[in-house]
Amino acid sequence: MGRIYLDHASVTPVDPRVLEFAERYLKNDFGNPSSLHSLGLGAKRFIEDARGKIAKLINAEKETCIIFTSGATESNNLAIKGTALRNVAKGKEVAASAIEHMSVLNPMKELQKNGFKLNIIPVDSTGIVDLEKLGGVLTKNTTVTSIMYANNEIGTIEPIKEISEMVHEKGLYLHVDAIAAAGRIPIDVQNDGIDLLTISSNDMYGPQGAGALYIKPGVRLQSILPGGGQERGLRSGTENLFAIAGMGEAARIAKDEMEQENTRLEKIKDKLIDEILKIEESYLTGHPTQRLPHHASFRFSRIEGESILLNMNMRYSIQVSTGSACSSKTLEPSHVLLAIGLKHEEAHGSMVLTLGRSNKAEEVPIIVKAVKETVQKLRKLSPL
């Protein structure tokens, strides 16, 4: 039996078309884009091509709104620290939802250690940001508020447009982490009123080692990596051109195929959710309808997630993910699952399935059977 990869929220495989495209840079135009000779100019064209494709994916005002970084973690750090530090004269308050990725929460906490006031906004049991609480903490001193477009662990899509309106009523900038959403669902930064948006290459079938940050014209931020002045002086260092070229092509493919792919994956996702919820004491985590089209996440009582993951992988060659403490570096359950109100023992039993291009409708019965048997096996072992 072949492998069934259901962990696309952790990393997507590089699309062969992306690889073929980016390879052209390594083979022919390997110059440093800052060099003025023909190879440098050739390399520069690759970067500008990628910038254009990413700008199109999210409907940015112009290509120059896109800055390339080493990855989404750096983009989040640049967006948050870059704006907070640059606009410190306007205020020293920042805000983020409780379910943000660690690459948002930890830069925020770093600012807090350096004298900023950090407001963490709670979410409801489906993962939607509490808008009333958000409105309550925002002040004219709030320079950056960071809310994700969609959550990677529970699939919930946030009401970004509404959030943007609230943020701009009192505060300065809205940063949106779109790692899980970009290339998956339509994003329009102008219509949504987004000031800064993070995109990851390796979450949309691009190579690892590249990320992008959209910066709305007029947004003031400073570099967190000063040096030779690449990327408008906001991100110095020789560009990772292979990854950037690939990321651009990945964005193009994602945009071109999004509608068709979403229709296909949504059907598989709905079927998986219907069938898996037939298992006794199984529950959906995240929002039932406001969720990513490729995302199905669950929890099962009386069993533990790392065991689910191991058994699925070893017995059935199916790769899944979990928010259980036992699979994390900190041995704490996922902060996202705790934020939606799960108890520790409930959060331990989580399983996340994220679909992608390799998955087919025919795999549904195989996956469902594997999940059923795994839950059954582990419950037999469980004293609970």
Add this chain to the structure above:
Amino acid sequence: MAQIGYSEKVLEHFMNPRNVGTIEKPDGYGKVGNPVCGDLMEMYIRVKDDIISDIKFKTFGCGSAIATSSMVTEMVKGMNLDKAMKITRNDVADELDGLPPQKMHCSNLAADALHEAIKDYKRKKEVKK
């Protein structure tokens, strides 16, 4: 997809755990851990002439919690109680060709569960006297 750095032996015991189940009216019963922390183990023993003649377990927890439970039951079946009392967490981990460092503390409670079962047996014996 990481296997969280588990040895082949841990994975083998996890996939095919030995001595799963319960013993009716056991001579000794031990329970350690807490579902809040993600690990809970129950150990049941049958004792004959100070020797563990049968042992069963039930475990809620991660791969290493299940593997260490299975391993400890295999190690002590047929062993006398004094010797079994001396088995440490490290002994169990060694028998499994080691555990990842972050698992040594939280998911390596099987020896403790065994010791609790033996103490329970001894307490019951005292009462009978």
